[in-house]
Amino acid sequence: MPPVTTTPRIRKSPFYDATVAAGATTFTIYNKMFMPLSYGDLAAEYDRLINTVALWDVGCERQVELLGPDAGRLAQRLSARDLSGMQVGQGKYVAMCDHDGRLLNDPILMKLDEKRYWFSLADADMLLWCTAVGREGGFDADVSEPDVSPLAIQGPQAPALAADLFGDWIHDLKYFWFRETELNGIPLVLCRSGWSKQGGFELFLQDGAKGNELYEGIRAAGTRYGIGPGAPNHVERVESGLLSFGGDTTPDSNPFEAGMARYVDTATEVDYIGKAALERIVADGPKRLFTGLILEGEAPSPWPLAERTPIVAGGRQVGTLSAVVHSPRLGRTIGLAQIETALVESAATVEVKSPTGNLHALVHPLPFI
Amino acid sequence: MPPVTTTPRIRKSPFYDATVAAGATTFTIYNKMFMPLSYGDLAAEYDRLINTVALWDVGCERQVELLGPDAGRLAQRLSARDLSGMQVGQGKYVAMCDHDGRLLNDPILMKLDEKRYWFSLADADMLLWCTAVGREGGFDADVSEPDVSPLAIQGPQAPALAADLFGDWIHDLKYFWFRETELNGIPLVLCRSGWSKQGGFELFLQDGAKGNELYEGIRAAGTRYGIGPGAPNHVERVESGLLSFGGDTTPDSNPFEAGMARYVDTATEVDYIGKAALERIVADGPKRLFTGLILEGEAPSPWPLAERTPIVAGGRQVGTLSAVVHSPRLGRTIGLAQIETALVESAATVEVKSPTGNLHALVHPLPFI
Numbered sequence: 001m002p003p004v005t006t007t008p009r010i011r012k013s014p015f016y017d018a019t020v021a022a023g024a025t026t027f028t029i030y031n032k033m034f035m036p037l038s039y040g041d042l043a044a045e046y047d048r049l050i051n052t053v054a055l056w057d058v059g060c061e062r063q064v065e066l067l068g069p070d071a072g073r074l075a076q077r078l079s080a081r082d083l084s085g086m087q088v089g090q091g092k093y094v095a096m097c098d099h100d101g102r103l104l105n106d107p108i109l110m111k112l113d114e115k116r117y118w119f120s121l122a123d124a125d126m127l128l129w130c131t132a133v134g135r136e137g138g139f140d141a142d143v144s145e146p147d148v149s150p151l152a153i154q155g156p157q158a159p160a161l162a163a164d165l166f167g168d169w170i171h172d173l174k175y176f177w178f179r180e181t182e183l184n185g186i187p188l189v190l191c192r193s194g195w196s197k198q199g200g201f202e203l204f205l206q207d208g209a210k211g212n213e214l215y216e217g218i219r220a221a222g223t224r225y226g227i228g229p230g231a232p233n234h235v236e237r238v239e240s241g242l243l244s245f246g247g248d249t250t251p252d253s254n255p256f257e258a259g260m261a262r263y264v265d266t267a268t269e270v271d272y273i274g275k276a277a278l279e280r281i282v283a284d285g286p287k288r289l290f291t292g293l294i295l296e297g298e299a300p301s302p303w304p305l306a307e308r309t310p311i312v313a314g315g316r317q318v319g320t321l322s323a324v325v326h327s328p329r330l331g332r333t334i335g336l337a338q339i340e341t342a343l344v345e346s347a348a349t350v351e352v353k354s355p356t357g358n359l360h361a362l363v364h365p366l367p368f369i
Numbered sequence: 370m371p372p373v374t375t376t377p378r379i380r381k382s383p384f385y386d387a388t389v390a391a392g393a394t395t396f397t398i399y400n401k402m403f404m405p406l407s408y409g410d411l412a413a414e415y416d417r418l419i420n421t422v423a424l425w426d427v428g429c430e431r432q433v434e435l436l437g438p439d440a441g442r443l444a445q446r447l448s449a450r451d452l453s454g455m456q457v458g459q460g461k462y463v464a465m466c467d468h469d470g471r472l473l474n475d476p477i478l479m480k481l482d483e484k485r486y487w488f489s490l491a492d493a494d495m496l497l498w499c500t501a502v503g504r505e506g507g508f509d510a511d512v513s514e515p516d517v518s519p520l521a522i523q524g525p526q527a528p529a530l531a532a533d534l535f536g537d538w539i540h541d542l543k544y545f546w547f548r549e550t551e552l553n554g555i556p557l558v559l560c561r562s563g564w565s566k567q568g569g570f571e572l573f574l575q576d577g578a579k580g581n582e583l584y585e586g587i588r589a590a591g592t593r594y595g596i597g598p599g600a601p602n603h604v605e606r607v608e609s610g611l612l613s614f615g616g617d618t619t620p621d622s623n624p625f626e627a628g629m630a631r632y633v634d635t636a637t638e639v640d641y642i643g644k645a646a647l648e649r650i651v652a653d654g655p656k657r658l659f660t661g662l663i664l665e666g667e668a669p670s671p672w673p674l675a676e677r678t679p680i681v682a683g684g685r686q687v688g689t690l691s692a693v694v695h696s697p698r699l700g701r702t703i704g705l706a707q708i709e710t711a712l713v714e715s716a717a718t719v720e721v722k723s724p725t726g727n728l729h730a731l732v733h734p735l736p737f738i
Contacts, residue, residue, distance in 0.1 A: 002396045004373040005406050006675035008691050009492060009616035010398065027371045029379065029398035032492070032615070037374055099504045104497065123378060123401070125494035128473065132501030135468045135642075145620070246401070247378035251514070273504075306375035322377050 010034060013059025014149045014211025022219075022229040030123050033060035037231045045230040046328065049198050053157040053222055054230030058195070058202065059149035059211070063118040064130050068141035074134050075117045077272055079109060080255060082265040086111050091176035091191060093263050094119075095255035096126065101277030103255050104129060106245045108176060108193060115141075118148070120204075122245035133273065147208045148189075151215060154200035157225040162201050165221055166190055170201070178204075184217060186210045195232045197240035197367065235325045238336055241292060241366030248290065248322040248336055250308075254281055257338055259290035259366060288319060289344040292368055295324065295333040295352060296360040311337055311361070313350045318343055321352050327368065334368055335361065379403060382428025383518045383580025391588075391598040399492050402429035406600045414599040415697065418567050422526035422591055423599030427564070427571065428518035428580070432487040433499045437510035443503050444486045446641055448478060449624060451634040455480050460545035460560060462632050463488075464624035465495065470646030472624050473498060475614050477545060477562060484510075487517070489573075491614035502642065516577045517558075520584060523569035526594035531570050534590055535559055539570070547573075553586060555579045564601045566609035566736065604694045607705055610661060610735030617659065617691040617705055619677075623650055626707055628659035628735065657688060658713040661733040664693065664702040664721060680706055680730070682719040687712055690721050696737065703737055704730070 004010075004027070011033045013019075024036035036057055039045060048054045066074050076083050079094040086092060088111050096105040096119070105126050107119040119126060131143045153161055162170045166181060170190065173179065178191035189204035205214055219227060237244070243258055255264050255278070266279045293311075308320040319339030327334050335352070343350065344363055351358045373379075373396070380402045382388075393405035405426055408414060417423045435443050445452050448463040455461060460479040465488070467473055474495050476488040488495060500512045522530055531539045535550060539559065542548065547560035558573035574583055588596060606613070612627055624633050624647070635648045662680075677689040688708030696703050704721070712719065713732055720727045 002373055002375070002403060003394070004371055005395050005397055006371070007397065007613075007616055008674055008677045009613060012676065025372070026374050028374055028376060034371060098500055125497060128494060128498040129501050131467055132498050133505055136502055136505040244376075244378060247376055305377055307381065308377045 004029065013057050014205060014208040015057040015059055015151055015215045016211075018212040018215035019057045019229065024229070030060040031062045031121070035060040035231070036229075039229045044228070046233055046235050048226070048228050048230055049155050049196060049233050049236055050329070051156065052226035053153055053155035053161055053200070055215070055218055055222065055227055056152040056154060056194075056231050057215070058152050058232065059205075061150050062121050063146055063148045063204070064121060064127050065144050065146045066117045066130070066134070066141045067144070068115055070139040070141045071115050071117050074130075074137075074139040074141045075109060076270055077137065077139075078119070078130060078133060080264045080272055080274055080278060082268040082270050083109070084270060088113050089177055089179060091178060091193065093176065095258075095260050095264055096129070097255065097274030097278065099274055099277065101254045101274045101281055102251065103245070103249055103253050103258050103260070106243060106258065106260065110178060110189075110191070112180070112189075118146075120150070124246065147206065149205045149208060149211060150202040151205060151218065152194045152200060152202045153218065153222070153227070154194045154196045154230070155198050157227075158200035161218075161222050161225050161227065162190070165218070183214065186214050188214070195242055196236050197242070198236065234323065235327065238323050238325045238334055239327050239329065239367065239369045241336070241368065243290065244323070248338070250338075253338070254278065254286065256281055256286035257288045257290060286341060288338045289341050290366070291337055291339055291344045292364040292366045293321065293335040293337050293350070293352070293361040294364045295335060298326070298333055309353055311339060311350050311352055313343060313348060318350060329369060334364070339363060373398065382426050383574060383577040384426040384428055384520055384584045385580075387581040387584035388426045388598065393598070399429040400431045400490070404429040404600070405598075408598045413597070415602055415604050417595070417597050417599055418524050418565060418602050418605055419698070420525065421595035422522055422524035422530055422569070424584070424587055424591065424596055425521040425523060425563075425600050426584070427521050427601065428574075430519050431490050432515055432517045432573070433490060433496050434513050434515045435486045435499070435503070435510045436513070437484055439508040440484050440486050440510045443499075443506075443508040443510045444478060445639055446506065446508075447488070447499060447502060449633050449641055449643055449647060451637040451639050452478070453639060457482050458546055458548060460547060460562065462545065464627075464629050464633055465498070466624065466643030466647065468643055468646065470623045470643045470650055471620065472614070472618055472622050472627050472629070475612060475627065475629065479547060479558075479560070481549070481558075487515075489519070493615065516575065518574045518577060518580065519571040520574060520580075520587065521563045521569060521571045522587065522591070522596070523563045523565045523599070524567050526596075527569035530587075530591050530594050530596065531559070534587070552583065555583050555586075557583070564611055565605050566611070567605065603692070604696065607692050607694045607703055608696050608698065608736065608738045610705070610737065612659065613692070617707070619707075622707070623647065623655065625650055625655035626657045626659060655710060657707045658710050659735070660706055660708055660713045661735045661737055662690065662704040662706050662719070662721070662730040663733045664704060665729040667695070667702055678722055680708060680719050680721055682712060682717060687719060698738060703733070708732065
């Protein structure tokens, strides 16, 4: 793991000091911020997420806010999904695409009120995209990055902890829905969301000066549930088939190649950037699909892929592997890949290059669990 | 220095393997790529840059290409500088601004032919900005990131090395001018440029598969000049007053606050994004300026700033320090800062917080050397 120098160009999240105090050992850089990825015991971090509750600094999940009379119209122009029925307090997983239908980001879009929306974003400077589209298109909406930084609690005990902190109303929140609230005077938006399939919430802190205070408050309240530090979990997310934008996708991926087909609306009256291109892709059929792979035997462990690895079949390259892990719950080595559509649809057998030689692998639908 | 995990989301440059073989010890993440920052001997790396020649992997300096009949018109729309006299083979340092005059990037714009331009960019996803402006504005130009990765040779022996490799014509290249050429069949663009004031060239490799071959070729040819590995040098760039976009600037900085006044054209016929806002800033006068600071005595060394540090005067904050180093050539501790205009213009004395207590500091014009 290469050491990375600190610099003002790469920001710390509002929870950074608390995560260092909690023993953060490795990081990634995401949206030009340090994000802790482990606290030195990956097995315990996985176990916590699956069985109790984990506390994640995901402050690097930045928001772009649209604010003004045209905010809704601009959100629609930027989203390859019909937003016409969207309600205040609702979030939706959306594909943001360019004019050729390429996937630019896979955020949660949150409607805070009729004139105020947030895109809660994966790793890319989408403020540039949203600003250019808004201003060049003459939309009456301010586009900015607000002082908003999510902290996540994830795992089966997360709802009990959230109920202790905020009240029993949290049980009525549907997935991706949210409410503006506060905790000991700290303003935040509580959303039923998070990058795992173990259930949980994201607390969108609205005052960057209070990050460590919020972190400590959640940690203390979670002690009775066995809370401990964690991070977006590479093993669980592969088991659950969750997309890592920019890791599982390439710059030319369209949303159909990223497993987002069910979130893209092409047969709709609304218009948005990339619609005509996406309609053509639907008509032609996507060339590749995002899929799972079950690898033969045990792969080298850990095997952190530093770059996408070729997948071959019949002597030619048919796709790329973007993640591979040992799944404790399946007792198998599994991976995520983009592979030619026909091979995915026929659940073909392919071959993956590994440090210990070629491995047979079987295409498997997502999620694994 | 926090260890950072490898992931396909963060790319390696075409020169990565060669830099690891050369002993790279620390990295930064820049445009979602690993960039080596040191090879374990900062004093030797500085000495090489000042006295002989250093070889830098700056592949993370990505290009955005504009290609098509409207490429020139689009380049102008994106650049706060009058490009009307620009010639093929010429590069210009330009400010890219948003509609409110905020600095989005400080690239070198290169005119490859009448229909083909490159922005050679600092750390931000400017492909998103350029694509949105181009497509939403109806410009007839393809906008893409080409397979182009710069490798730099910097230092007083760089011209002799470049002449050995490419011929004596390199002595006639003016600053920021370039020529398309090749080296042992490897296609590249040779430009007199680089992020130091010691002179040198950037070789814009046009085939990512040939990175290590190019690196080794340059290294071998440079042996007689004492070439060795290096990286954009934090000490030399502070001495020279070179801007680090995103480090020395904040999201609300305008180009006047970034030391770019002489590159911004407001009294001109041409139009571009942000022009009206920049004219207002000129009329009102910028509130802050980018400046040097000479600090009292010796500061803690090394003192890598992890975030911008407040500067105070008269009991209130008047600016922020974004870089501080010991200058071997000056024998002083010097820094870079954004400070209120009046204090810069009167060369005031201010105070900087340091790990060992407050330090007096004197405003000093840039460059130091």
